[in-house]
Amino acid sequence: MSDRFVFDTNVVVSALVFSGGRSTWLRRAWSAGVLVPVVSRATTSELLRVLAYPKFGLAPDDRAELLGDYLPFAETWAAEPPPASVRASDPNDQPFVDLWVASAAEAIVSGDPHLTALVPRVAVVRLVEVQGRFG
Numbered sequence: 065m066s067d068r069f070v071f072d073t074n075v076v077v078s079a080l081v082f083s084g085g086r087s088t089w090l091r092r093a094w095s096a097g098v099l100v101p102v103v104s105r106a107t108t109s110e111l112l113r114v115l116a117y118p119k120f121g122l123a124p125d126d127r128a129e130l131l132g133d134y135l136p137f138a139e140t141w142a143a144e145p146p147p148a149s150v151r152a153s154d155p156n157d158q159p160f161v162d163l164w165v166a167s168a169a170e171a172i173v174s175g176d177p178h179l180t181a182l183v184p185r186v187a188v189v190r191l192v193e194v195q196g197r198f199g
Contacts, residue, residue, distance in 0.1 A: 072174030106159035
C-alpha cells in the first residue's frame with residue numbers, strides 16, 4: 065500500500081503551478097502511486113480558492129486541468145471529518161488537522177508555522193523530508 069499524506073494547500077499549489085520548481089517530483093510521485101494525497105471537501109475547496117487567486121493568472125479551464133492532475137490520484141473523504149481534539153491556531157488550517165486525525169494518514173506535509181507548531185501532537189513534516197524518502 066502507498067503512503068498516505070495530507071498535503072497543505074501551498075505544497076499542492078507549488079507542485080501544480082510551478083512545474084519547473086523544487087516540488088515537481090511530488091507531482092510525479094502521486095501520479096505514479098508512490099504516495100497518495102488524502103483530501104476532503106474542505107481541503108479541496110481551499111485548493112480551488114487559492115488556484116483562483118489573480119496572481120496565478122489561471123483561467124477556469126487551466127484550474128480544471130491542474131485539478132485533473134491531482135484529484136484523480138487522491139483518496140477522497142466524502143464525509144467531512146469530525147473536529148479533532150487538537151486545535152490549530154489558524155482556523156484555516158483546522159481542516160487539515162481534522163482530516164489527518166480522521167484518515168490516519170502518515171502526516172501533514174507543510175511548512176506553515178501554524179501547523180508545524182502542532183508537533184509533536186500532530187505529525188507534520190516538511191516537503192523536503194518526504195522528498196528524502198520518495199523523491
